[in-house]
Amino acid sequence: MKKIEKRRSDMITELIRTYSRKGELTSASKNSIAEKLGLPVTAVEQTATFYPNLFSPRAKYRIILCKSLSCSMGKSTAVYKALKKELHIKKNGVSSDGKYSLTLVNCLGLCDEGPAMMVNDRTYTGLYPTKALIILLKREINKNSL
Amino acid sequence: MTLMPSLENNAKYPALEKALTMEPEKIISEITASGLCGMGGAGFPTGRKWSVVQSAQSDEKYVICNAEEGEPGAFKDRYIVEKSPDKVIEGLLIATRAVGAKRAYIYVRREYIEGYRALKRVLRALQIDRVHKRGIPEIVLWKSPGGYICGEESALLESIPGRRAEPRTRPPYPTERGLFGKPTLVNNVETLANVPLIISLGAARFRKSFRKLFCISGDVKRRGVYEARPGVTLRKLVFGHAEGMRTSKEFKLAIVGGVSGRAYSRDELDLKLDYGVFGNGAVIVLDKSRNLRKTVYNIAEFFAEECCGKCAPCRQGTAKFEAILKKIKAGKNGGRDLERLKILSKVMKDTSLCGLGQTATNVFDDLTEKFGHEF
Numbered sequence: 001m002k003k004i005e006k007r008r009s010d011m012i013t014e015l016i017r018t019y020s021r022k023g024e025l026t027s028a029s030k031n032s033i034a035e036k037l038g039l040p041v042t043a044v045e046q047t048a049t050f051y052p053n054l055f056s057p058r059a060k061y062r063i064i065l066c067k068s069l070s071c072s073m074g075k076s077t078a079v080y081k082a083l084k085k086e087l088h089i090k091k092n093g094v095s096s097d098g099k100y101s102l103t104l105v106n107c108l109g110l111c112d113e114g115p116a117m118m119v120n121d122r123t124y125t126g127l128y129p130t131k132a133l134i135i136l137l138k139r140e141i142n143k144n145s146l
Numbered sequence: 147m148t149l150m151p152s153l154e155n156n157a158k159y160p161a162l163e164k165a166l167t168m169e170p171e172k173i174i175s176e177i178t179a180s181g182l183c184g185m186g187g188a189g190f191p192t193g194r195k196w197s198v199v200q201s202a203q204s205d206e207k208y209v210i211c212n213a214e215e216g217e218p219g220a221f222k223d224r225y226i227v228e229k230s231p232d233k234v235i236e237g238l239l240i241a242t243r244a245v246g247a248k249r250a251y252i253y254v255r256r257e258y259i260e261g262y263r264a265l266k267r268v269l270r271a272l273q274i275d276r277v278h279k280r281g282i283p284e285i286v287l288w289k290s291p292g293g294y295i296c297g298e299e300s301a302l303l304e305s306i307p308g309r310r311a312e313p314r315t316r317p318p319y320p321t322e323r324g325l326f327g328k329p330t331l332v333n334n335v336e337t338l339a340n341v342p343l344i345i346s347l348g349a350a351r352f353r354k355s356f357r358k359l360f361c362i363s364g365d366v367k368r369r370g371v372y373e374a375r376p377g378v379t380l381r382k383l384v385f386g387h388a389e390g391m392r393t394s395k396e397f398k399l400a401i402v403g404g405v406s407g408r409a410y411s412r413d414e415l416d417l418k419l420d421y422g423v424f425g426n427g428a429v430i431v432l433d434k435s436r437n438l439r440k441t442v443y444n445i446a447e448f449f450a451e452e453c454c455g456k457c458a459p460c461r462q463g464t465a466k467f468e469a470i471l472k473k474i475k476a477g478k479n480g481g482r483d484l485e486r487l488k489i490l491s492k493v494m495k496d497t498s499l500c501g502l503g504q505t506a507t508n509v510f511d512d513l514t515e516k517f518g519h520e521f
Contacts, residue, residue: 011308012291043308050310050454051291053256064257068218069405069444070363070430106294106448107218108257111361111430112369121259 007037011047016054023058057094059101061139064118068107071114075128079115080104082129087136100136158232161342165240168345170200173244177341179349185222185358186212186297186334187403187426188501195331198321199245202329207247209331211238211338212302213254213261216294217404218448219428222359223335225371227254227261230339231268235285237338240345242283245331251286253302262289294452298500299332301454312456313500334426358424362388364431365395376424381415384431395433399516404428405445406505409512438520442510443468443475449506460503463494467507480521484514 178193324330
């Protein structure tokens with residue numbers, strides 16, 4: 001693999017690493033990634049702006065909820081409304097206490113078990129409003145009781 | 147901690163063992179004779195694809211397993227990577243031998259966390275088993291940065307070197323100029339998972355016993371992944387395998403091949419889902435209660451969001467579809483706007499750079515034709 005392609009291949013890893021450390025991608029961090037990889041800063045910008053899901057709002061519980069066709073035929077909209085209300089999600093998709101982020105996403109590949117969501121790395125299926133809320137409550141209780 | 151199965155005699159990979167004793171040309175002729183076609187949706191003959199990469203003159207070649215399954219309605223690849231990761235890897239290794247690749251990638255969508263872990267476990271065991279000693283290439287497990295378009299072969303190849311996942315103009319095809327400009331074979335998970343069976347059974351027996359994985363979701367009693375012979379009727383899938391409608395509401399239509407596929411009404415239930423028709427095998431069933439304006443809007447919003455933005459017909463076309471179908475969903479009457487959208491659909495089909503733009507309006511076309519009164 002040519003050197004420059006190898007450097008480019010590290011770009012997404014670098015962006016993700018920076019974002020998870022700092023919670024944001026500032027111009028300064030993009031510049032330093034560009035310098036580290038020996039690439040123009042526009043190359044970093046081009047990539048960073050193309051993959052918004054990689055840089056979604058930071059929160060203790062990152063909730064992504066599917067809104068694609070099969071899930072939308074179930075109660076996904078009702079689940080979304082309930083989560084938005086009960087978790088006090090603001091316009092920027094983050095709860096007022098900063099604990100939860102809620103994003104509608106496209107097909108998660110769980111169409112036979114929808115409506116579906118992921119909370120951090122775990123998937124939850126067969127959702128309806130009460131179930132989704134209980135899931136999040138349980139996550140918080142389990143986390144606190146450890 | 148679960149114990150890894152013993153790989154002492156490589157007994158776990160009998161097809162790979164057999165393939166290692168076969169000449170690459172022989173492997174490819176078996177794949178060709180088997181009739182295997184791409185299971186990602188496009189259905190390109192697999193043997194032919196392997197043959198092009200094999201005959202390409204290059205010091206470096208790559209094989210990539212495409213596990214970026216993003217088509218709404220499709221979930222078979224998730225099942226395969228989670229439950230049969232060894233089959234995928236075995237197929238991948240056979241492919242690398244057949245085409246002469248030094249490195250293989252498994253490009254997994256970021257959201258398939260369990261599948262990624264399952265593949266990782268198998269790879270770790272493989273390394274422990276020192277398969278490398280036999281000159282078998284390195285396999286890189288790669289997490290996709292995310293997005294429907296990353297499942298498009300050429301966009302996938304752009305994303306690995308950290309670029310925007312924008313499809314390329316073709317020719318040249320990835321088989322000639324792919325990853326890092328080198329000849330690259332990209333195959334879907336299900337395609338590769340069938341390869342060990344072809345080598346073990348031989349092409350003739352495989353042809354007789356091959357089963358396609360169909361993903362059935364929507365208003366049916368039993369949603370799930372089902373095996374069926376190509377040529378199975380829509381009726382058999384919906385009312386046989388999936389046990390019919392979920393409620394007393396009747397069957398209205400089924401969308402076959404995911405939201406980029408085609409829609410079939412009640413009159414077409416006896417349609418045979420064969421090669422060229424089933425696409426990736428996704429089937430979404432809608433009952434009579436479903437509002438088709440909402441359905442086409444949901445799909446239009448999907449494509450507008452997933453469009454990469456590189457080419458004007460798709461970038462502007464999908465945006466227009468989303469905006470106008472939103473108004474129609476809200477109650478505005480179809481009329482002239484609908485006629486304009488039908489023309490726009492043709493333009494997008496003829497001029498879009500990649501499959502996304504070319505198929506984004508398929509379901510819209512079918513539903514406005516077959517259920518025009520609802521618009």
